Amino acid sequence: xxxxxxxxxxxxxxxxxxxxxxxxxxxxxxxxxxxxxxxxxxxxxxxxxxxxxxxxxxxxxxxxxxxxxxxxxxxxxxxxxxxxxxxxxxxxxxxxxxxxxxxxxxxxxxxxxxxxxxxxxxxxxxxxxxxxxxxxxxxxxxxxxxxxxxxxxxxxxxxxxxxxxxxxxxxxxxxxxxxxxxxxxxxxxxxxxxxxxxxxxxxxxxxxxxxxxxxxxxxxxxxxxxxxxxxxxxxxxxxxxxxxxxxxxxxxxxxxxxxxxxxxxxxxxxxxxxxxxxxxxxxxxxxxxxxxxxxxxxxxxxxxxxxxxxxxxxxxxxxxxxxxxxxxxxxxxxxxxxxxxxxxxxxxxxxxxxxxxxxxxxxxxxxxxxx
Amino acid sequence: xxxxxxxxxxxxxxxxxxxxxxxxxxxxxxxxxxxxxxxxxxxxxxxxxxxxxxxxxxxxxxxxxxxxxxxxxxxxxxxxxxxxxxxxxxxxxxxxxxxxxxxxxxxxxxxxxxxxxxxx
Numbered sequence: 001x002x003x004x005x006x007x008x009x010x011x012x013x014x015x016x017x018x019x020x021x022x023x024x025x026x027x028x029x030x031x032x033x034x035x036x037x038x039x040x041x042x043x044x045x046x047x048x049x050x051x052x053x054x055x056x057x058x059x060x061x062x063x064x065x066x067x068x069x070x071x072x073x074x075x076x077x078x079x080x081x082x083x084x085x086x087x088x089x090x091x092x093x094x095x096x097x098x099x100x101x102x103x104x105x106x107x108x109x110x111x112x113x114x115x116x117x118x119x120x121x122x123x124x125x126x127x128x129x130x131x132x133x134x135x136x137x138x139x140x141x142x143x144x145x146x147x148x149x150x151x152x153x154x155x156x157x158x159x160x161x162x163x164x165x166x167x168x169x170x171x172x173x174x175x176x177x178x179x180x181x182x183x184x185x186x187x188x189x190x191x192x193x194x195x196x197x198x199x200x201x202x203x204x205x206x207x208x209x210x211x212x213x214x215x216x217x218x219x220x221x222x223x224x225x226x227x228x229x230x231x232x233x234x235x236x237x238x239x240x241x242x243x244x245x246x247x248x249x250x251x252x253x254x255x256x257x258x259x260x261x262x263x264x265x266x267x268x269x270x271x272x273x274x275x276x277x278x279x280x281x282x283x284x285x286x287x288x289x290x291x292x293x294x295x296x297x298x299x300x301x302x303x304x305x306x307x308x309x310x311x312x313x314x315x316x317x318x319x320x321x322x323x324x325x326x327x328x329x330x331x332x333x334x335x336x337x338x339x340x341x342x343x344x345x346x347x348x349x350x351x352x353x354x355x356x357x358x359x360x361x362x363x364x365x366x367x368x369x370x371x
Numbered sequence: 372x373x374x375x376x377x378x379x380x381x382x383x384x385x386x387x388x389x390x391x392x393x394x395x396x397x398x399x400x401x402x403x404x405x406x407x408x409x410x411x412x413x414x415x416x417x418x419x420x421x422x423x424x425x426x427x428x429x430x431x432x433x434x435x436x437x438x439x440x441x442x443x444x445x446x447x448x449x450x451x452x453x454x455x456x457x458x459x460x461x462x463x464x465x466x467x468x469x470x471x472x473x474x475x476x477x478x479x480x481x482x483x484x485x486x487x488x489x490x491x
Contacts, residue, residue, distance in 0.1 A: 246407065247408075253385075253408075270430075273407065273408055273409050273410055273413070273430065274385075274387065274408060274410055275408050276380075276382060276385065276387055276389060276408045279380070279389045279406055279407065279408045280405070280407050280408065281407060281408050282407035282408070282409065282430060282431065282434065283433075285429075285430075285432075285433050298433050301407060301434075304405070306405065308405050309405060
């Protein structure tokens with residue numbers, strides 16, 4: 001702990017840890033008592049630290065033993081997507097840049113050199129954050145940062161207005177002519193834990209409060225294949241293309257795959273639709289011939305949360321007596337929570353009304369790799 | 372077949388709607404089916420309600436076809452019989468199936484069997 005647990009405790013020990021409670025100079029022990037809760041983002045602190053008296057209760061130096069500073073890294077006063085900016089994504093960088101509020105408000109952001117045996121760090125996600133459209137599943141919207149000082153006790157607090165999304169995967173494109181449909185693209189991930197917790201006396205606990213929400217980026221659906229038909233008694237030999245796949249749910253949303261192209265004596269498949277943060281995009285319908293029974297394959301739907309919400313491969317073209325292109329495959333799903341490697345252990349508590357959708361919940365399903 | 376849709380969400384910021392589709396006589400509530408997102412720019416919003424609804428349904432129609440294809444038939448309805456002959460006494464109490472597409476404007480015509488005798 002950061003104030004002495006035994007032996008002499010001085011005003012300097014307390015000031016070094018919490019800052020000076022008296023802006024006029026000499027330290028006032030009584031001023032460390034909270035007269036009301038301190039609210040920072042979605043968090044509320046009733047004391048400077050556990051066991052420190054509040055209100056008009058008597059306070060002594062001995063009651064300041066074995067205490068340490070808590071501070072909150074600000075992810076509650078703004079919303080951002082990695083698609084637009086990468087400046088905010090690393091909580092360690094935000095701490096080092098001074099985007100924190102200290103419990104008690106008696107000092108500025110502590111530097112690594114002031115760690116003084118340990119700090120309690122709250123990362124308060126209480127706005128909406130999205131990732132970046134990227135086919136690499138290990139790309140995350142937000143991350144803890146790797147290089148926290150030893151003796152860091154980290155709490156990731158996803159408040160009631162906190163929503164963290166991985167980006168949705170794009171739907172595969174509808175085919176060109178009677179070719180194969182394009183494959184759906186991968187979703188990526190929401191939250192990356194890259195603080196090492198198996199050494200240096202560090203820990204990481206994630207608390208998702210009522211209304212808090214962490215969601216993986218869902219995969220896009222496959223594009224539809226085309227068809228080429230050459231009926232022997234007709235001069236109309238249609239080539240029809242497939243529809244685009246639907247985008248996967250996420251933020252940014254998965255875009256729908258492009259419409260098919262290159263149809264002759266028939267129509268092209270339609271484009272897939274864009275997803276929303278939480279709802280899939282739909283695959284576009286396959287093209288139809290001017291004559292005959294061939295069909296372009298429908299694009300598959302993108303994926304979304306919930307039972308039955310898996311993505312669909314694109315349908316193959318059908319009915320063509322010359323060739324029928326295969327449908328595109330689905331993309332792969334991102335994770336809700338990932339770990340940099342096995343040394344990044346975390347605990348996960350989800351309050352009633354909170355949700356964590358995707359791998360990483362439960363904790364033993366968290367994939368490795370954070371980018 | 373009557374088709375129904377339900378707009379469950381209108382996202383003004385992104386100009387999208389989330390819609391659910393099913394048959395009017397589907398075996399469960401439309402709320403139990405998964406929806407999908409559609410960009411409003413793809414819809415016919417400049418004319419009247421019927422045009423708008425039909426433009427939504429054109430995008431979702433294939434969802435309904437998929438639902439029907441994936442519905443699991445009742446056990447009694449799934450026990451399809453196969454019979455070679457045309458003696459109707461053999462058909463009594465059995466279940467047979469046909470493809471609805473074949474019922475529109477055509478029926479299967481079978482040719483009579485012709486035996487060519489090499490000895491003639």
